Amino acid sequence: MLQYFTRRLLLIIPTLIGIMLINFMITQFTPGGPVDQALYKLQSGQSDQVNVGSTNEGVGATSDGKSLNQGIPPEIIAEIKARYGFDKPAYVRFFNMMGNYFTFDFGDSFYRDISVIDLIIEKLPVSLSLGLWSTLLIYCISIPLGIKKAITHNSRFDVWTSGIIIVGYAVPGFLFGMLLIVLFAGGSFLDWFPLRGLTSDNFDELSMLGKIKDYFWHLALPLMAYTIGGFATLTMLTKNSFLDEINKLYTTTAKAKGLSSQRILYGHVFRNAMLIIIAGFPAAFVSIFFTGSLIIEVIFSLDGIGFLSYEAIIKRDYPVVFGTLYIFTLSGLILKLVSDLTYHWVDPRISFEGR
Numbered sequence: 001m002l003q004y005f006t007r008r009l010l011l012i013i014p015t016l017i018g019i020m021l022i023n024f025m026i027t028q029f030t031p032g033g034p035v036d037q038a039l040y041k042l043q044s045g046q047s048d049q050v051n052v053g054s055t056n057e058g059v060g061a062t063s064d065g066k067s068l069n070q071g072i073p074p075e076i077i078a079e080i081k082a083r084y085g086f087d088k089p090a091y092v093r094f095f096n097m098m099g100n101y102f103t104f105d106f107g108d109s110f111y112r113d114i115s116v117i118d119l120i121i122e123k124l125p126v127s128l129s130l131g132l133w134s135t136l137l138i139y140c141i142s143i144p145l146g147i148k149k150a151i152t153h154n155s156r157f158d159v160w161t162s163g164i165i166i167v168g169y170a171v172p173g174f175l176f177g178m179l180l181i182v183l184f185a186g187g188s189f190l191d192w193f194p195l196r197g198l199t200s201d202n203f204d205e206l207s208m209l210g211k212i213k214d215y216f217w218h219l220a221l222p223l224m225a226y227t228i229g230g231f232a233t234l235t236m237l238t239k240n241s242f243l244d245e246i247n248k249l250y251t252t253t254a255k256a257k258g259l260s261s262q263r264i265l266y267g268h269v270f271r272n273a274m275l276i277i278i279a280g281f282p283a284a285f286v287s288i289f290f291t292g293s294l295i296i297e298v299i300f301s302l303d304g305i306g307f308l309s310y311e312a313i314i315k316r317d318y319p320v321v322f323g324t325l326y327i328f329t330l331s332g333l334i335l336k337l338v339s340d341l342t343y344h345w346v347d348p349r350i351s352f353e354g355r
Helices: 002-027 034-043 074-084 090-101 116-151 156-170 173-184 208-246 249-256 261-279 281-299 305-315 318-346
Strands: none
Touching (some): 090 318, 116 208, 116 261, 116 281, 116 318, 156 208, 173 281, 208 261, 305 318
16 A cells, blocks of 8 residues: 555656646737736836736746837836746746745735735635535535435435436536525525625624624525535435445345344445545545635635636736646645545555555
8 A cells, every 4th residue: 555655646746747737838828918918008008007026937828928019118028028937938937837836935926915825825714614614514415315315215205306416416506606696695586695705894893603603694605506516416426335235245144134224224334335435525625625616706706715716817817826726736636645545544455556
C-alpha cells in the first residue's frame, strides 16, 4: 500500500502541471486581457482608472494590444506590459507562475489591493459552509432512504420515491435554485426567504440564537439547490449497493441460521454495502464544494470562492483565476487519493498494489 500511495502522490505533480498548462495555453487566445483593458481605458480617457501598479509575473494570457495602441506611445504600452508581467515570452511566464505556485505564492490581484491567498481565505468560509452543510444533508437523507428502498425493493414506496429521485437528478441545481427564488424569495409568489447573502445587515446586533436563526434562514434556499442533484445520485448508489449485498449468498446463509433481518442488515450487510459510500465521501465533497458552488453562489449572490472565480474570469483577473484553479486542482487530486486510502481503511482486504 505504501508503494501505491507513493506512486499516486508523485503523479499529482505532473497531473497538476498538465492541468495548469492546458488552461494557461487556452488563455493565450482569450481577448480582453488586462493589458487590452488598460489600453482601452487610456484611449477612453480613463487613465486614472488604469491599475498598472501590480506585478504578477507569469500569469495570464498574451495581450499585445495591437488593435488598441493607436495614439498611445510605445513606451507606455511597454510599461503596462511590464507591470502586468506580459513583457516575457509565454513559456517564461508559465515557469515563473508554477515556480511561485509550488511555494503557494499566488501574487496579488490585478484589480484589488490584496494578495490572492488573502482574498481566497476571505471568501473561503462561505463556500466551505455551503459545502459542509450540503454534504451532511445529502448523506443524512440519502443513506437512510437508500437503505429503505433496498429492503422494500419493487414496493409502492420504492416506485414513487424513485420517481422523485429521477426528477431530482434531471433538474440541474441552478435551475432548481432559480425556481426557489421565484417561488419563495420575492419573485412572483411568496417572499419568505432573503435573496442575497448568508446574513442580514443587522447580524452583529442579534443574540446568539438570533444569529443562528438568521444564518439558517439565509442558508435554506441555496442549501436546497445544492442538495437536489447529489441527493438523487447518492440515494440510488446506496440502494444498489445494499441490494447487491442483500442478494449475496452470505445473507441467505445468515437467514438459514435464524438471524433476524435487522441483525443481518446492520451486522453483516451494512459494513460491506457502506464501503463504496464512505470511500466516496471525499470525492463527493469535492464535487459539491468545487463544481456546485460557482453557479449557486452567482444565483444567490453569495460572496464565496465560486463567485470570486466568476468575477475573476469576467474581469480577466488572471492571478485570481489561476490561483483558485491551482488550489482547487491540488485539493481535488489529494482528496481523490484520500478516497482510495479510505477504501483500504474501511476494508483492509482491499489492496491497490496490483494497480
